[in-house]
Amino acid sequence: QKEVEQNSGPLSVPEGAIASLNCTYSDRGSQSFFWYRQYSGKSPELIMFIYSNGDKEDGRFTAQLNKASQYVSLLIRDSQPSDSATYLCAVDHRDDKIIFGKGTRLHILP
């Protein structure tokens, strides 16, 4: 079983709609969860982190964590063409690393 799983996409969302990105993880002991955005040809940049069950909102972004289901998601409200990128889910690991998923490509349709 892969440690951090994401649908590779592409996920196409109309401009102005809500984009929903999902991620599951295998290590029940994980405590820290991160979402990074990577534009083509650039390095990843941190969007949000979440440690507690529930929702965490920052501007148009909402991270959702459900530890019982080992599921973390990122919602992007009022999607803009500039949100088109690959979104990486990352989860802390028992040996002091952060494990990245392979990413979901998001395409916002103008």
Added chain:
Amino acid sequence: GAVVSQHPSWVICKSGTSVKIECRSLDFQATTMFWYRQFPKQSLMLMATSNEGSKATYEQGVEKDKFLINHASLTLSTLTVTSAHPEDSSFYICSARGVVETQYFGPGTRLLVL
């Protein structure tokens, strides 16, 4: 967020030469730094983890004698690609982590080996 720099951003070299890439945490002390490689349209691949003052831990399949990592201070780690070959051409990205779990990435270094 925290700032991580990399130098150089681009390097082109001849096959057989060695290339050194620097990664610096500019506004925090990085107890751990990570080196990744990413080929076009592929996902990040962790190469090694380095802690300040100790030897790097390499991922399976990564040659430690080819990819030399030095983490000499809490703000600087270097990756040296020794005897580079065309197949080493890639996008090399470092990240740094301080006291908290969050990793911050540098802007990356594009290596082209002719």
